[in-house]
Amino acid sequence: MDPTAAAGQASDDEKWLVVDGRRWRKTDPSLPEDVVEALKSHLGRGRSGVRSAKRAGxxxxxxxxxxxxxxxxxxxxxxxxxxxxxxxxxxxxxARAALRELDALD
Known part of the structure; x- marks a missing residue:
């Protein structure tokens, strides 16, 4: 089966997270857990960095x-x-290319 056809069958519940009436795209469920965890670690560090940098001006x-x-x-x-x-x-x-780019920033 064509991978795009299988992915296109994802339900709205698989595609979107709704918070306070606003839709947010969910993480790709096909990604390996180790890749997701590493990317989420970078995401958390980035968000923390935004807060810290804003406070510092x-x-x-x-x-x-x-x-x-x-x-x-x-x-x-x-x-x-x-x-x-x-x-x-x-x-x-x-996803792997993003992880390599993020790892290179450290």
Whole structure:
């Protein structure tokens, strides 16, 4: 079966998380758990960095931290083209590339 066809059959419950009436795209469920955990670790560090940099009034650090958040969220499938419209192999490749980029920032 075509991977995009199988992914396209994902239900709305599998695609979206609703919080206070607002829809947020869920993490790609096909990603390996170790990749998801590593990307979420970077996401948490990025979010923490945004808060710290804002408190310090450091615009460059805010931009760098937001970049980390964006790369992590793209890797998780939460931003960019919807994961359910893309082949699984492409999604995994993008997640691993995001993780390499994030690891290089450390």
């Amino acid at each position: 450091d615009d460059d650090a805010v931009a760098a931290a937001r970049h980390r958040v964006g790369v992590a969220k793209h890797g998780l499938g939460e931003r960019g083209d919807p994961w359910w419209e893309r082949p699984e192999s492409d999604r995994l490749g993008d």
